[in-house]
Structure formats: C-alpha cells, structure tokens
Amino acid sequence: MSSHHDTLLLANVSRRHFLKGMAASGALVVAARWDLAFAQDEDEQYGADAMPHGWVDDPNVFIRIDEDGTVTVINHRAEMGQGIRTSLVMVAADELGANWDSVRVEQAPGDEEKYGNQNTDGSRSMRHWFDPMRRAAAAARTMLEQAAAEQWNVPVEECRAGVHVVVHTPSGRELGFGELAAAASQLPVPERDTLRLKPRDEWRYIGQMTGPSQEVSATDMARPLAIDGEDIVTGRAVYGADVILDGMLYAVIARPPVYGAKLASVDDSAAREVPGVVEVVEIEGTGQPAAFAPLGGVAIVAENTWAAIEGRRALEIEWDLQAAGDNAAYDSATYRQQLEEAALAPGQVIRNKGDIDTALADAASQVEATYYMPHLAHATMEPPAALAHLEDGRITVWAPVQAPQAARDDVAGRLDLEPENVTINVTLLGGGFGRKSKPDFVQEAAILAGKFEGRPVRVQWTREDDIHHDYFHAVSVDRLEAGLNAEGKALGWRHRTLSPSIGSLFAPDPGHKQGFELGMGFNTMPFDIPAVRLENPEALAHVRIGWFRAVYNLPHAFAIQSFAAELAASAERDHRDYLLDLLGPARQIDPRDIDEAWNYGEDPERYPIDIGRLRAVVETATEAAEWGRELPDGRGLGLAVHHSFVSYTAIVFDVEVDEAGELAIHSADIAFDCGPQVNPERIRAQMEGACIMGIGIALHNEITASEGRIEQDNFHQYLVPRMSHAPQVTRVHLINDTPDVAMGGVGEPGLPPVAPALCNAIFAATGKRIRRLPIGNQLAS
C-alpha cells in the first residue's frame, strides 16, 4: 500500500452538504476525503491516487442511513453490466453490518470534485474503491456505536454493531441503525487510523457469493445478489433512452461519412415536409483531432424518433470531403498491405535484450508469422442516446456514460456554462465496452437542447450511426520472428507491432503506440528468452480510434499467444509444456526491469508481473479441460494465457471442425486469477461474457473502410455472436482468492486470450493456422 493511502482523512460532510435536504430523515452521511495538501506531493503516484480527482479533491464514497433504517449507498461508478452497483454495495453493507434487504443504491451524478474519479474504465472500479468504501463504511459503523454508547451512557468498547443493530454486549440491549442515525450524524468522523476493518471471517457478503464449485452448473447456485435484477427483468430499468420528460423532442443526426469531412450544403425542404419534423439544425463539427467533440452534421428534431428518422432519410446533403484530407482515401485493405510492408523494416525500439540479429542468424531454425486484427466496433446493444434539458442557464442531462465528468466538462465548454450548472445524471448503460467513455453523443444532445431552451431534446443514434461513427478499435499488424535451437527452445524473439494510436484522437497523430498502449501485453511479453527485441514502426489513424474492452491487449495477445503455439508446433512439442517452458520458472518480474513504466497505473512493487500466477492459470485451465486426452480427427484443444489489467487469465477451448469447415465449440475452460474476489458470481459472469465476445472477435467481427467510409451498416454485416455460436458449456475456474496479493481487474482481462485460444484449438483440430482475423470463411477452403 502506498504511503498516500495514509493521507486519507474521513470527514463528516453531512452538515455541510446534505442535511439541508435530508435533515428530516436524520441522515448520516459519511464520505472518504483525501487531504488536498498531498496533491502537491511530487512522489510517484499509483492506483486511485494517480487518477484525476482520485484522492485530491473531495468525498469519494457516501453512505446514508435514514431513520427507518434504510441504508443508501451512493454509487459513483457507471453500471454497464459488470455489476458494480451490486458489488460496491456488498462492500459497504458488509463493513457497516447492514442487512441486505434494507440496503439500496443511489447513482451519483458526474461530479469528481465531490465523488472522486468516476471514469469507469480500465477494470479499475473495485481495485481502486474497495479500500475507500470499506473505510467509509467502517467509519459509519463506528459512529453508530458511539451514538449508542452515548445514548446508553456506557463505554463505547461495550457497544458492537451487529446486523443492522448496535448491541450493548454486557446487557444485550439493542438499538437499530435507523434509531441511531440522527445522533450518529452529529458525531465527528473518527480518524482513519482508529478504524477497525472487519477481518475476512466476519464478512457476510464480500467473497461469499461463490455460487457453484467449478464443476457445477450455474443452476445450482444460490440466487445471486443483484441490485437491478428485478428492474431489468420487468422492463423498468432505466437506460439512456428511457427517460421521458414532458414536451420533449427527439432527434437523429446525419453525420459526415468520413472522419474530418464537413457539411457542404443541405437541401432540407423534403425533410421539413415529413409529418412530425419540427426543425432542421446544423451542428458544427470541430475537425481533427475530434476527441469527444461531435462530428457535426445535420440534426432532424421531431415529435418522435420515427419522424426524426424519416426526416433524415429525406435530407439531401453534399459533404465536403476535402476537409477530411487523407481520410477520404482510407481503404482498409490497402492499409493492411501498407502495415504488413512496414512490419518488414525496423521501428522504434521499445525493448531490447541480448543480440537479436545474432540469435536469429545462429538459430537452428527460424519461425516467422504476421498476424492481423481488423478494426472492431463496440456495438453495445444500447446505441448511444442522451437527453438534455436547458432551462434558466442550467442544463440537465440523462445519459449512459462511463465518464460523466468528461461529459460535464465538455458540455460546459461547448455551451459556455460553468460546470456547476451542468448536471450529468448517469443512467444504466446498455453495454459500454469503452464506447460510452467517449461522450460525443452527450454534447450533441446538449447543443440541440441549447437551440430549444426549455424543451428537453433526446439524441438517438441508430445502429447504422453507431457502426459508421464508432471510435473504432485500432486495426493491427503484428510480425513475429523467432530463432529456435536444435531442441526447439527459443533463443531469440523479435516482435514488431503496428497500430494507429488512440493518441491520434486527442492530439496531432503521434504515429506510434503510446506507453499505455504498448504496456497492454506488448512490453509485458513475459517469456524467458535470451534475446528479445520489441519494435513499433509507424502507423497513422484515418478514423476515430478509441478504447475497446481490453484495448491493445487484443492484438498483442492474439499474435503472441498464436506465435507461441506456432513455435511449439515447429518444435514438435506439446503446446502446454512448451508454453510453460517459455514462461520459465515461477518468479516476479518488476515491470520497470522490462522497460514497462505504465503497469496499468499501478505500483510495480504491489503489482509485479507474476510468472507463477501465469503458470497457475495455465495449469488450472488445462487440467480442467483434461489436456492431453485422446480426441478424434477434426477435434482439438487450444490454449492461450495472458496478463492484463493486473490479472491473469488462461483459456482452453475444445473445438471440432467438420469437413465443410463448420466449427462447433464443445467447451471453454477459463482459469482466472484476479487475487481477492469481492463478487465471485459476477466475476464468473464477466468471464462467460468475455468468452462470447472473444468468440465474436475470432469468428466474425470486422469493420472495413473504403474511400474513408465504413462499409458495414448493421448487425447483418457486423456479425456479433448469437446463442448458436456459444460454447456448449463454459466453465470458469476462479483461483487465488487471497489477501496475499493485490486486487486485479475483472471486466477486461477475460477477453484477450479468447481469440488465440480458439485459433490454437482450430489448429489442433485441423492443422490450419489462422493469422488473419476474423476467421470468416477461412475454414471452408
């Protein structure tokens, strides 16, 4: 734990901020606060400490107890299916001693000055907020105990919180949390170093919802906790497009078809004739780099969504493609060839160990391969949508955003409002995967609300809008070369990786992957090889490039884990045994020793790259899948392992390919180690879901561009997995739930090894090596 955690102060903010509205309920509000003075500390900062507003500014976590005993946990992280609204509440409820049935959650609006960092990405929510949430809840529990002691006029040491009550242990007297809330709210918040955090054996929720053992199907699971479960299955849950206000208007926008193009002219006469169309509004784009600004275009504002869609259909628009520069010539097939050629020449040296040229030249055999992963679209089931309402100089937004503070700042900037006059209410997200950390759609709604002051306006993206104008996952070429000795052992490893950078979204195109992009599985290549050279030649962006779940780990893991299997095949060795040899003996690698400075923002001493944990997930997954068993022709097992978001994942697929090239996935065994587990049932769910998403990346997902325009329109062309593509059975094996290691991420690390494991299984089944994703019809030939 870094020293900065010691600067956590707990402050009672109930009188200052909340009691005005809640005094009648006697609400107790406790917030974890970070001391502002330490913002100037120049020491290296890690984890939550290093996040914008992470600990510098203001309260992070709130717990409110009403007189009726209802405990409200204010959740400031975006819920997009990872279950954070449930899991953070589990943490608070457990530390407080709250009865689950009396706990509810309230979603915080975007306000990082008040709540701390809210940017829900990087698989960070739990690893950054577990400790602050526990401390806030422990402080609240202590205050309840003190209030009880004062009421009974007994020493506080004799008062102990049980389940939703405080008990006077000598006499057995009890007072409910609700009865104590008003008095407790008047007490000073205890100093952090006086707090008693519950030991593991007192936890009732944290880590306890383990559900089935590894081999048992989910049907044997105790019913999982799910804050939003009933609302979801009854249709009551509120997503971005589900907020309805009186007098609201509905808009869709025609956006430039090429990144950077501008409106040249528009004939809206037919559009205005469409029944229900209210107005046609030009939205100015902001050129390149776009960051989170709208692309611009022409908005149809109407009385309902359908009228807006019909109105847009009737627009006649000329686009100025000159403004887009090179982007108007972007052709993804040509681009792939360019990257593959560039991969033949050296690039920026990222890591160098030993003499790669000698190692390759002296090798008994050389292996080389070039891998390709195309652009991907997030295609969240909920397309982007946002509702904005400007009234009396204040704007209120309802939107499914992963980064509500960014949305707030951008809206304030675009409408020239003070941020305190911008309220971003965060609805449930119908999927995020990184798309909704880019709130361009919120600015669009805000701009239109600005034109219709007093009337709320919702911007609705259609699926075509979503696919054409995504912030795409970067296309990638990875070229690998290895030199093996006569026994097949790798002596040299050269890897060149080429992708446009997300940096191009925010600044003039850097032309190279940035540190955090290289740190996602490229720099961190863990193999124990004498000569290693990692290079990054230039690649330029021609569409908006953005984060996609697991980000650059996807191509890096696909290339490295496919290539490791190719080396094993070349050496005529069992892939599992060969992979374990490549990893080498159990040991901890300090990321700084392999020129990896980013380390997912985490302290390299708390979060080394642990080869023993990589080995353990490989061993767990292969044992569960009965690796090495006899299989008929056309059937095979495939393996991949990857470290990302400071967690460890290995997957084994059992697949069968028939003579027609039809693929059947019999099973997936996923071994996952994120260290301490708060909500194991949801961790399982994340692994199951990542497996499906990864199958889609392997089989079908591809975004292509021609003359700068995206060629896919909807789900009939951008194919995402259906139930028929799912493995017959997916087994998740969670290991290493121990406080001896620091907590890792969950939402993303399940994804990177899926595609290479599947392709390795296809190789085992057929001898056909897939180097270009998606697989598409490559198995048919």
Added chain:
Amino acid sequence: MVTLTINGQQHELDVPEQMPLLWALRDVAQLTGTKFGCGMAQCGACTVHLDGEAARSCVTPVSAAQGRAISTIEAMEEDEVGSRVQQAWLDLGVAQCGYCQGGQIMSATALLKETPAPTDEQIIAAMSGNLCRCGTYQRIRQAIHQAAGHEEEQA
C-alpha cells in the same frame, strides 16, 4: 388515429400507420421496456408478443398490430409463463447490462408457451434471433430449462 390493444388496454395513438410499433410503444405509449437495437429485426431487443407470438416491433408497422393483442415485457409479471421466466432469470443471475434481456424474456416466454419443455436445439433455434453483447447465452439457455421445470439437458 390508430387503436392498439397493449397489455390488455386500449390505446388511441395519433401516429402514422407505417410507424413501427417499437416507436409507438416507446415514444407515444411511453412503454420503454421494449428496446431499440437495430431497426431491422436483426437483434431481438424490441421483441413483443402479437397474439402470443414473438414479433420484432421495430419492423412491425402499427397498422399490422391493429386488432391484435400486443404484450410487452411490462406485462410479463402478470403472465404465468412470463413470470416463471423472469424468476429463472433472477435465480441464475442471467442479466449483465440487461438491455437485451426484456427481448430475451419475451422470446423465451413465447418459446415455452409453444414448446413447454424445449431441448437445447429448440432453445438455440428459438433464441438465436436475440443478440446479447454481454454474452449471457449460457445462462439464458439454463434459465429457459429451469423455467420449463426441468434441469438442464447437457449434451
């Protein structure tokens, strides 16, 4: 003016006849449990029941829904099969983001009304029109078996 019978109630809606039922439900009748996902019957998020059969409301003009019993996810609590499906969804923790799950439940309920004890193959055939980007398919399949009242049939 179009008259629709939605969840047993008559609604007079001032919408053009070609408006997809989805938008009439969401924007006009203000029943937002039915979701927009693709607009071309590719994803199933908008699934409703027309006279008990699953239908994609995004490609069903309101004119085609007139005179038929329209049921949406909001009515499934009152539906004997629908409520069993909902319960199985909760028991197995099916939902992740949940956006597609209303449509999934509508498709699953229609399936069970037609085929009370479906096999894995029948489930896959009936449910493959419903996309879930979170990837909850394994649990959906198990939940349908559970709602049908029998343990999962593992092949």
